[in-house]
Amino acid sequence: MDDNNKVNSEERKKPGSTVTTQRRTRANTIDFVDLCYMLLGHWWQIVLCTVVCCVMAFVITKFFITPLYTSSSKLYVVSASSNSVVNLSDLQLGSSLALDYQELIMSRPVLEDVIEALDLDMSTTALSNMISITNPDDTRILVITVTSDDPQQATDIANELAKQAIIYLPEVMETTAPHLAESAIVPTVKSSPSYSYNILCGIMLGLVISCGFLVVRYVMNDTFTTPDDVVKYLGVQPLASIPEEREDKHSSSKHSKRRR
Numbered sequence: 500m501d502d503n504n505k506v507n508s509e510e511r512k513k514p515g516s517t518v519t520t521q522r523r524t525r526a527n528t529i530d531f532v533d534l535c536y537m538l539l540g541h542w543w544q545i546v547l548c549t550v551v552c553c554v555m556a557f558v559i560t561k562f563f564i565t566p567l568y569t570s571s572s573k574l575y576v577v578s579a580s581s582n583s584v585v586n587l588s589d590l591q592l593g594s595s596l597a598l599d600y601q602e603l604i605m606s607r608p609v610l611e612d613v614i615e616a617l618d619l620d621m622s623t624t625a626l627s628n629m630i631s632i633t634n635p636d637d638t639r640i641l642v643i644t645v646t647s648d649d650p651q652q653a654t655d656i657a658n659e660l661a662k663q664a665i666i667y668l669p670e671v672m673e674t675t676a677p678h679l680a681e682s683a684i685v686p687t688v689k690s691s692p693s694y695s696y697n698i699l700c701g702i703m704l705g706l707v708i709s710c711g712f713l714v715v716r717y718v719m720n721d722t723f724t725t726p727d728d729v730v731k732y733l734g735v736q737p738l739a740s741i742p743e744e745r746e747d748k749h750s751s752s753k754h755s756k757r758r759r
Contacts, residue, residue, distance in 0.1 A: 537717050538710060545713075549705030556701025560692050568650035569690040572661040573681040574641040576600055596674065597634045600641055603671060604632055604664045612663045617655055629653075630660065640680060650686045657683035 538545065576597045603609070610623040619626065631644045643660050647653040661679055669676045726737045 541713055545709040548709035549702055552701040552705030553698055556697045560694055560697045564692045565648050566689040567646050567648055567691045568653050568686045569646045570653040570657045570683040570686050571642055571644045572657040572683040574661055574677040575680040576639045576677045597639050597641055600668055601632050601634055603668055609663050609667050613659050616659050654683045654685045
């Protein structure tokens with residue numbers, strides 16, 4: 500009991516420690532209601548930052564990102580076992596061949612033939628990065644998609660790649676050649692970039708930056724700005740408040756004249 504009384508008496512003798520503890524508690528406590536009111540009070544800053552990021556996203560998309568065009572051709576993979584009549588086993592074989600064709604079309608010999616036929620000034624690695632081959636589920640169709648900043652080039656590569664695949668694949672796999680199901684046509688609409696997507700990303704970025712800055716500043720601020728803060732965090736009712744004295748230039752000039 501005596502030891503507890505000594506500790507309590509020592510704590511009472513240190514009023515500064517109570518204030519420090521209260522401030523630490525305030526720093527570690529977030530009032531979400533006050534936080535929401537704070538964000539509403541700075542709505543114009545949030546809107547301004549969002550608009551700036553939105554405009555920047557539009558400008559970057561419009562003037563700094565190269566538009567790309569996509570063109571596709573399709574191959575139908577199926578083989579007839581006898582008398583050009585397709586049966587169930589042929590369809591199953593076609594499904595298995597589609598996966599093999601998908602890999603062989605991207606092989607180096609086929610890409611080299613495409614580069615030579617179109618007289619392209621690029622390597623096989625650069626060409627392969629422009630090409631994607633997909634096999635839709637439960638089908639024997641291979642979709643050859645080419646993406647380029649030149650719509651005519653994308654179309655020529657897609658058609659030439661399908662042509663070279665029809666020649667190369669039967670020689671390697673000793674099967675019937677795949678059939679050209681659809682030729683590529685010159686695209687009239689660019690596939691990327693998307694203005695709506697980039698502008699939406701700009702809006703989200705503006706909201707994150709503005710709200711994040713305001714929240715961090717709110718959390719890091721551990722000062723008392725109003726008498727209500729003193730009551731709220733210290734539990735002490737202030738007796739009086741001293742307003743800050745501000746003198747403008749006009750009043751200061753009058754005082755100087757009077758002194759003269």
